[in-house]
Amino acid sequence: MKSRSTLSKQINNIIFKSLYYAALIGILVYILLLEVHNFNYEAIATYYEEECANDLQSYVKSKNVISTDNKKISEWSHNKSFIELIIFDENKLVYSDGVESQSTREKHSKKDIYKEIQSTPKEMNIISSYNRLIKFSDGKALRVYFLTDYYFELKNFTLIFSAAVGVICYTLIFMKKFKDEINYINILSDEVALFEKNELDNDFTIRGENEITNLAHTLSSMRTTISEKEKREIDLNKEQEKLVTGMTHDLRTPMTGLSNYIEVLKQKNTNKDLDDIIERISDKVADIGMLSEQLFEYFIVKNDSAMQDVYTDLIETSVGEYVSEMYIDLLRSGFNVVIENFEFGEQCVKVSHVLLNRIMANILSNINKYAAKDEPIVIESNFNDCEYRLYFRNKVSNEVLKIKGTKVGVENIKTMMKYMDGYCIDTNSEHGNKCDDMVGKEYFIMLAFKIQC
Secondary structure: OOOOOOHHHHHHHHHHHHHHHHHHHHHHHHHHHHHHHHHOHHHHHHHHHHHHHHHHHHHHHHHOOOOOOHHHHHHHHOOOOOOEEEEEEOOEEEEEHHHHHHHHHHOOOHHHHHHHOOOOOOOOOOOOOOOEEEEOOOOOEEEEEEEOOOHHHHHHHHHHHHHHHHHHHHHHHHHHHHHHHHHHHHHHHHHHHHHHOOOOOOOOOOOOOOHHHHHHHHHHHHHHHHHHHHHHHHHHHHHHHHHHHHHHHHHHHHHHHHHHHHHHHHHHOOOHHHHHHHHHHHHHHHHHHHHHHHHHHHHHHHHOHHHHOOEEEEOOOOHHHHHHHHHHHHHHOOOOEEEEOOOOOOOEEEEOHHHHHHHHHHHHHHHHHHEOOOOOEEEEEEEEOOEEEEEEEEEEOOOOOOOOOOOHHHHHHHHHHHHOOOEEEEOOOOOOOOOOOOOOOEEEEEEEEEEOO
């Protein structure tokens, strides 16, 4: 793999390119605006001089300024942006900002100064495209000239405007270039979110040559590794399932033969001392057969996708029907069944008839095998914390041998309840009372279904 530039170098490159193009645009705008100003300078100057003349006329009218009141005229002219204000009475100079400043400095009489200066506009080289007669309060109309030079101001304004355009262009160009990297990060973020959901069919986008690209390569490699690992696990599970189901199926033939031999022994045995031993052998063969079926069911539940066909139904028409069937089956088996605090309500839960049938069959099998027949089987239900809970309680028979079972049947029930968005606990669960020796003690199993609003 070829070497990649670092992300910092790439960002620096974006910054330098943005500065280059922004400076180029700013300079072009500056030159263009100066040309426009130069081409329209006279028109701009005339417009501004006219505005000054209008302002002076308004000032004279509002302040009742007479033509000889140079003080008030000087006050108005002070701090104005033009260079100099000059006023003529026909061809006689009566006011000039320059003369006023000089007379103030030299402390001469303004009247004497203007007597000494006899100058016409032509003699003072006043060349202006705009001049105007201003009417003063004493009835005189004097011609006013404004000497202006706006080039420096226009140049500064143009410089500031061009610099602002350059800054804006730099920001836009930088954001456009940088946005591409941000978009790439957002794309990777969305792809990582899919990766977290274990959607491994979507590959990661590879773009550019920087650290983010390295990260994308790493994520892509990780996706490939995990995908291959999951595929291997699926293949192994299939092989394991095939092995276990095959062994379970193969066990049925010798088990059937062994059961037949035991029946023959029962019929032909004449030694009453062997009856108890033969009966125990028969029970153990039945236990082996049951464990074989539970092991087979365990792999079916774990791997059969059809088991996940779950839907929402009323408690009474789903769970209630199976409880009623179990009640009848227990009575037929000779048990005394007590129904306590049993209710359905109008609530709905997630169920699967295939799974419920297997769960109830497992519970019924365990009760028939382990429950004491002289003690009642208690079935009750209640609503608790948005859950519908179903309990089965019984006393463990004293005749049960103290042999630890595999508990595969209960594990199957717990797995199937999870498929229905519920859970199961029993006496030996971490939430129950753990007992190694259950003979003569109470055993319970609870099925919890979440209420579907």
